Amino acid sequence: MNGAHASTIFLVLRRLRTPLLVLIVIFAVSVLGLTLMPGPSDPNGGPLPRMSFFHAIYFISYTATTIGFGEIPYAFSEPQRLWTVICIYLSVIGWAYTLGTVFAMLQDKNFLGALAVQRFARQVRRLREPFFLVCGYGEAGHLICEALDDLGFRAVVIEQDEMKVGDLEMQSYSADMPALCADAGKPDTLVFAGLTSRHCRGVIALTNDDNANLAVAIAARLLAPALPALCRAEHADTVANMASFGTRHIINPFEKFGEYMALALHSPAAYHLLLWLTGLPGTAVTRHREPPAGKWVLCGYGAFGKVMTQALTNAGLPVTIIDRAAPLDPTHQWVKGDGTGTDALRSAGIADAVGIVAATASDTNNLSTVVTARELNPGLFTVLRQNQVANRTLFDAFESDFTMVPSEIVAHECLAILTTPLLAPFLDAVRRADEAWADQLLGELTGRFGWEVPAVWSVTIDTAQAPSLYRTLIRRERPVGLGALLRAPVTERPPLACTPLLLLREGDAPRYLPGADAVLQAGDQILFVGTEDARRDLTLTLFNGHTLQFVLTGRDSPGGAIWEWLARRRQARA
Numbered sequence: 001m002n003g004a005h006a007s008t009i010f011l012v013l014r015r016l017r018t019p020l021l022v023l024i025v026i027f028a029v030s031v032l033g034l035t036l037m038p039g040p041s042d043p044n045g046g047p048l049p050r051m052s053f054f055h056a057i058y059f060i061s062y063t064a065t066t067i068g069f070g071e072i073p074y075a076f077s078e079p080q081r082l083w084t085v086i087c088i089y090l091s092v093i094g095w096a097y098t099l100g101t102v103f104a105m106l107q108d109k110n111f112l113g114a115l116a117v118q119r120f121a122r123q124v125r126r127l128r129e130p131f132f133l134v135c136g137y138g139e140a141g142h143l144i145c146e147a148l149d150d151l152g153f154r155a156v157v158i159e160q161d162e163m164k165v166g167d168l169e170m171q172s173y174s175a176d177m178p179a180l181c182a183d184a185g186k187p188d189t190l191v192f193a194g195l196t197s198r199h200c201r202g203v204i205a206l207t208n209d210d211n212a213n214l215a216v217a218i219a220a221r222l223l224a225p226a227l228p229a230l231c232r233a234e235h236a237d238t239v240a241n242m243a244s245f246g247t248r249h250i251i252n253p254f255e256k257f258g259e260y261m262a263l264a265l266h267s268p269a270a271y272h273l274l275l276w277l278t279g280l281p282g283t284a285v286t287r288h289r290e291p292p293a294g295k296w297v298l299c300g301y302g303a304f305g306k307v308m309t310q311a312l313t314n315a316g317l318p319v320t321i322i323d324r325a326a327p328l329d330p331t332h333q334w335v336k337g338d339g340t341g342t343d344a345l346r347s348a349g350i351a352d353a354v355g356i357v358a359a360t361a362s363d364t365n366n367l368s369t370v371v372t373a374r375e376l377n378p379g380l381f382t383v384l385r386q387n388q389v390a391n392r393t394l395f396d397a398f399e400s401d402f403t404m405v406p407s408e409i410v411a412h413e414c415l416a417i418l419t420t421p422l423l424a425p426f427l428d429a430v431r432r433a434d435e436a437w438a439d440q441l442l443g444e445l446t447g448r449f450g451w452e453v454p455a456v457w458s459v460t461i462d463t464a465q466a467p468s469l470y471r472t473l474i475r476r477e478r479p480v481g482l483g484a485l486l487r488a489p490v491t492e493r494p495p496l497a498c499t500p501l502l503l504l505r506e507g508d509a510p511r512y513l514p515g516a517d518a519v520l521q522a523g524d525q526i527l528f529v530g531t532e533d534a535r536r537d538l539t540l541t542l543f544n545g546h547t548l549q550f551v552l553t554g555r556d557s558p559g560g561a562i563w564e565w566l567a568r569r570r571q572a573r574a
Contacts, residue, residue, distance in 0.1 A: 008114040015105045019098035026094045027064060030087040031056045040077040048074055064091035116181070117192075123178035124156055124194045131156055132418065133193055133200055135184035135216050136207035137164045139389045139407035140232070140414075144204060147280055147415050149173045153201075156193050158184040160207075185215035187223065195224050202418050205231040206410060210238040217247040230414050234303055251413045253406035258307035260409075261383070261402070263431060265291050265315040269439035270430050276446065277423065277529065278412045279453035286451065288401050292381055293317060294354030299339030299369050301325070304385055304404070305359040312357075320348040339369040345376055355381035363391045370400060422458040422527040426502045429512055441513070445499065445529065455532045459542065461524045466542035473522045480552065482526075483516025488537050489547045493554060496537055498530025 034056040039048040051059075055073055064087070076084065105111050131154035134141050145155050145168070157179040159165050165181045182189045184207060194200050203224070205216035213231045220229035230249040233239045242250050264271040268290045276285045296312050298305055301323040309332065312319050320333045322344050327334035337344030339358065350356065356373045358366035363386060370382045384400040386392070395403055416423045430438060445454075461470050473480060482500060487493040503511040503518060504525040511518065514526075528535070541547050549555065 008118050011111060011114055012105070015108075015111070016098070016101060019094075019101045023094045023098060026087075026090045027060060030060045030064065030083075030090065033083045033087070034059065034080065037079045037083050038077055039080065040075055051080070060087065063087065064095075113181075120178050120180045121192065123176065124192075124197070127154065127156075127178075127194065127197070127199055129154055130199055130201045131194065131197075133190070133195060133203045134158070135190075135203070135205045135212070136232075137161075137168055137179070138206060138208060140206045140410040141204075142168075143280060143389075143407060143411035144206070144414055145171075145173070145177060147411065148419075149175065149177075150282070151415075151419055153419070156200075158182055158189060158193050160184070183212070185209075185212040187215075187219040190216065190219050191223065195220065195227075200224070200227060202228045202230065204414055204418070205229070206414075207232070210235050214238055214241055217242045217250075218245050221245045221247060228418065230417060232410050249413075249417050251410050253404075253409040254304040254307045256409050256413060257304075257404045257406075258311040261291070261308065261311045262314060264288075264402070265311070265317075267431075267433075267435045267438055269435055269442045270433060273430055273438055273442045273445075274427055276442070276451065276453065277427065277456055278416045280408070280411060280415070282453065284452045289381070291401075292354040295320065295349065295352060296355045296357065297322065297339075297345070297348045297350055297353045297373070298357040298359060299323070299366075300358065300360035300385075302359065302361060305357070308357050308359055308383070320353075322348050338365075340365050340372060342372060342376065345369075345373055350376050350380075353377060353380065355383065357383040357385075359383075359385050361387060363387050363394070367394060367398060370398065416456075420456050420458050420527070422502055422504065422525055423456055425504075425510065426512070426527055429502075429510070448499070449497070449530065454529050455535050456527070456529050457535055458525060458527045459538070461520060461522055461526075468545045468548045469520070469542050470522055471545070472548065473520065478552070480520050481516060482514055482518040482520060484552055485520065485541065486516075486538070487551050488534075489541060489551055493551060496530065496534040498528045498534040498538065500526055500528055502527040 031053065034051050035053055037050070039050055042048050051073075059072060063084070071080075132148060134144060134155050134157045137145070137157050137159040141157065141159070145157065148155050154175055155177045157165075157168055157177055159168070159179060159181060160183055162181050165179045168177065168179045180189070180193060184190065184205070190203075195203065203216060203220045205213040207213055207216075210233050213233060217229055217231045220227060228249060229247055230251060231242055231247055232251050232253070233242060234252060234254060239250050239252060260271060260274070263274065268288075272285065272287055279285055294317065296317055296319050298309055298312075298319055299322045301309070301321050305321070305323070309319050309321065313332075318333075320335060321327075322335045322337055322339045324336065324338060327336070333348075335344050335348045337347070339345060339360075350373055356370060358369040360366055360369075366385050370380075370384055373380055374382070382400040383402040383404065384395065384398070386395050386403050386405045389405060389407055416427075459465050461473065463470055469480065469485070472478070482503075483495075486496045486498060486500070488496055500514050501512070503514040505511075505521060506523060528538070541551050
């Protein structure tokens, strides 16, 4: 940061070096000329002394900048007035040249970039609250920054596209998000953006370049090994390379959707429960119909097409592939062609198929494919790849059964990992659970909270997240049950609108859906799902000792040391 400040100063000095030298020469020549010019004659006879250097410097100082003067220390002689005229024109030329250079410098991209870097460094240096470092402000980065802002977190953004940086500055976030137009793949840029800051809570690499994301993963692993690093990767070799450097969270949107598809085929209730728990805040989840068993047609055998083919094959479903390239996988039936045309679809047997996957990298082709396929077979189950979030209106109008949006999948996974670490082990349990358990839990939770994405949060009973409850448990004042804790701090103490999903305790097996009779201990970690109001009320209870006592006992104890002392005396007398 100090280097950026110094480079800006040196850039200004280099650009203004010649104008400053011109002004200095004009000033020196003007002062010297005034001291050499003969002064006026003394009325009493004889010439007056020449102008001193002090008077000459003083006169030129205000004449060269304002072109307004008074003749000092005496009225000027004709030679002095002639030299003053020359000095005035010289100063005008010098200042015009200097100001022109300054205006040109203010429009120079390098200078403006240096100022932007210095301003960015100052914003990052002044951050005194936890923040996440987001590399890449594309569609996924935009969704993550919005979600982080809604959850009350700050973000520092590095984006190489100047247009996207300008778009970020136009967003109405509740808190400023410093943004730098630079290459996130350079380690110096990451350090400059706060990677090694004690306030940084995580690094998210979301650029469209796998090599840049790999560079971010390596830099985070070597420079800040304690920070969680979440990196997007769409190619198998990049995933393997990141894993070799110990990157803990590698998100491949195609493989992740393949897992979703496999889960939907195996356990639809678990799939919908996963969507409901990991959705973006403020959005609603609609229950899809279940993927049918039978013949499927897949259009586009790229990275996503390969993942979907594998997911359908693992489920025991036959797949016919339509692609412009020659057959690459002899284990499946192939049709060489374009899925947007009826000939290729008919050759693939679309009439007797139960589902179709439009998996190309073109939104237009994918929409054209499924629309044509639906005309040939109205009952088709459609899986549609949406590459650009900006095309959401078109995709919503079609109403496909499944829509795969890579940026949304990446955003869901990042938020789930960063903001609610306990959610990952619970979702693993959901994936392993049987359909009946998942269906019952989904019905209970959505029946209580609706299908809008709920608030999901975790609490660790320690001095940082639950100081009031932690002190009560450490002092062993009373056993605290989970049901007694989850009450609203109002007169009737109704149950909070939240449900505990997971309780982790060191040395014990995980307890899924712990009951109200579960006795809490210091150090316990609990995962909750519920409303934002319940989350705020529980946070107040965990931090405020008087609120905690009221929630547990129903008695409103006085606040403050004096009132507590008086209350204890009154109780002792009674």
